[in-house]
Amino acid sequence: MKKHAIIIFCLIILLFTGCSQIGLLDSNDINNTNLQDYPVTVEGVEFLGPPETVVSLSPTVTEILFEIGIGDKIVGRSNYCSYPDGVANIPAVGSPAMPDIQAILDLKPELVITQSPVASIDINELKENGIKILEISPPKNFYEINDIYAMLAMVFLGNKQSDKITEEKIEPLDDALYQAQSKGYEYKYLCITNKFAVATGDTLAGSLLNVFGINVAEDYTDFSMPAAEIAAQAPNLIFISKDVDKSQLDGSVASLLEVDGVTVITIDYTFFEKPTSRLNEVISEIDSQLVAPVEQVTSASE
16 A cells, blocks of 8 residues: 555545535536635535634534634634643533533624534524534544545635645544554454443444454444453453553453453543544554564565
């Protein structure tokens, strides 16, 4: 796989399949020097120009907006938005599940962005006051992280800059994944996200960590896999979130952490819960602690 192949493939998906319901132009328009920044349509919401004020109910969205240089347009944020520095100075307006609608109305944003469902009654009240609502689904793989960058870049920066900005910002994660994948890791891994849950095949962690081998929970969903099945799969690489109390794990799972030959790596799972390009830090740190297959190391040195 050539460098940046992940990005190139994702851009092809964006341009030709519209996998995130982005209102992209066709290839003839893209090659047209008269391409206009607006209008754009993202997830069914049309924008005739860049919103000047926004309330973000998603930590991921808040971080990305700062990353692409428009954090100054955020006039309100969720209680869970904590990065980057300075976010605490932005008024908090609750959460998607319990938004402070009056506080949002007082801020008079042009747009509210969420990654979790907001009650219909709250959505209707916001719309009745002329506020647009953009709901972006949480990502479950690299391509969907890329999609989020592309969508936000299109909304706030327009057609002309969106591809360039997206590729530039997603590059650190693309590089980290490529470097790990190129080493040919062959581990059987398990990722413990909390005392009751593991990263199953339908999760973001379950997808990205595949660059290190095979997820023993690949065939399970919703963060759930029977402890007996986990033990039977005998993973030789275990990722465990730093906030997990190992004493509260099921005994058969906890015992795996002490097995000779099993590599245990503590990770900050919040990076997967609030995913941005900073996930490259997690992937690179894991990569630095692992040993690739001997054949791969030998051929690389030659």
